[in-house]
Amino acid sequence: MSRETDKEQLLDEVSAFTRKLRAFFDARVGESGLTLARARALFALSRRGPLTQTELAEEMEIETPTLVRVLDGMEKQNLIERRSDENDRRAKRIHMTAEGEKTSGTVQAVAKSLRSEITADISSEDLAMTLDVMRRLSANLQNLAAGRVQS
Numbered sequence: 172m173s174r175e176t177d178k179e180q181l182l183d184e185v186s187a188f189t190r191k192l193r194a195f196f197d198a199r200v201g202e203s204g205l206t207l208a209r210a211r212a213l214f215a216l217s218r219r220g221p222l223t224q225t226e227l228a229e230e231m232e233i234e235t236p237t238l239v240r241v242l243d244g245m246e247k248q249n250l251i252e253r254r255s256d257e258n259d260r261r262a263k264r265i266h267m268t269a270e271g272e273k274t275s276g277t278v279q280a281v282a283k284s285l286r287s288e289i290t291a292d293i294s295s296e297d298l299a300m301t302l303d304v305m306r307r308l309s310a311n312l313q314n315l316a317a318g319r320v321q322s
Contacts, residue, residue, distance in 0.1 A: 185308075192289075199281050203274060204248065208233070208241045213250065213267065213275040214282075221264045223256060250274055 197207040205213075208231070215230040216222065222230065228238040242265065245251045250271035256262040267275060290298060 185305075196282070196285060199285060200278055203277055203281075205274070205278065206241075206244075208237075209245050209248075209250070210278045212238075212241055212245060212265075213271060213278055216251070216265060216267050216271070217275045217279070221254075221266045223262045223264055224253075225262075227265055245271070248274075 193207055196210070200207065200210045211231050212227060215227055219226075219230065224235060224238060224242070227242075228235045231238065233241075242251060242253070246253070248270070249268055251265050251267055253263040254266055256264045293301075
């Protein structure tokens with residue numbers, strides 16, 4: 172197989188894997204009445220604490236209007252509440268409720284289980300090599316986005 176074909180196949184496999192992982196995770200968290208977007212918001216809030224809508228949108232890499240729809244649904248499920256920011260009354264900070272904390276724990280357990288299941292038959296060495304390659308691909312993509320061309 173040629174080097175160019177290997178590169179093409181690698182990126183095709185990464186894309187296919189990402190789509191399958193999102194769909195599978197979405198189905199798993201769907202059993203808890205969540206969507207992938209709501210689960211991702213809970214992950215971000217549990218990892219970083221209360222965030223403004225702008226910060227959360229940036230963390231999730233989605234547009235603010237899209238986030239507002241996600242948060243509206245989460246608020247109806249009593250997973251989050253919007254509170255005025257103490258430093259800027261115009262801004263709203265997103266806080267998880269007790270129900271949100273509980274649901275976040277469930278989602279994190281689902282993610283941990285899924286990670287274990289997916290990687291069960293892969294050696295530590297293979298995981299380390301794959302992680303290195305993925306980090307380099309991500310760095311290359313960031314450099315391209317920033318206008319820095321790789322040689």
